Amino acid sequence: KAGVTQTPRYLIKTRGQQVTLSCSPISGHRSVSWYQQTPGQGLQFLFEYFSETQRNKGNFPGRFSGRQFSNSRSEMNVSTLELGDSALYLCASSSPGAWKDTQYFGPGTRLTVL
């Protein structure tokens, strides 16, 4: 079974731009969560989607948004990029949305904001 895939793996943007990151969960998984990882703040939860609905949201500004499609693929968008948005963005999927199920993480997208 293929693992969680994230595209692109690396991204360089400038301040003020917007960016869209993509996550394809493991086949059959319906829950997708997003995390931001930085050296200073560590791993922080962004949001979780289940069956195209946002189920939980972390403490991030409205510039961070996401969505999930009917095939469970998810995207997150960051608008008006700031230098502090430079981070590794990790996506995790689990099946079929139950918290007891293991979350499988993708390799992440490394975003650099210049």
Place this chain on the structure above:
Amino acid sequence: AQSVTQPDIHITVSEGASLELRCNYSYGATPYLFWYVQSPGQGLQLLLKYFSGDTLVQGIKGFEAEFKRSQSSFNLRKPSVHWSDAAEYFCAVSTSSNTGKLIFGQGTTLQVKP
């Protein structure tokens, strides 16, 4: 608010020596506890998890962890460390029965001396 503390930011052990990584959590009820490992440039891999029952849980790669409610701890152990265990280790807690949201500790970087 729930929190996870990993007191040791960096640990160095000799190959073949035993290892214990500490994790303390703050939560009133029984949490659901996880240990993940992250190698450079990689996503997170689940080592083991605790939901209920036996307080000593076995994981992959020869790791185990013990849940101690009285100490609010979930320490990770391995009897004999291999050079390939060098990585960053994260303890995490999930506190809701209906979410994939994980709260992570700051991580412990393990260095293995030959």
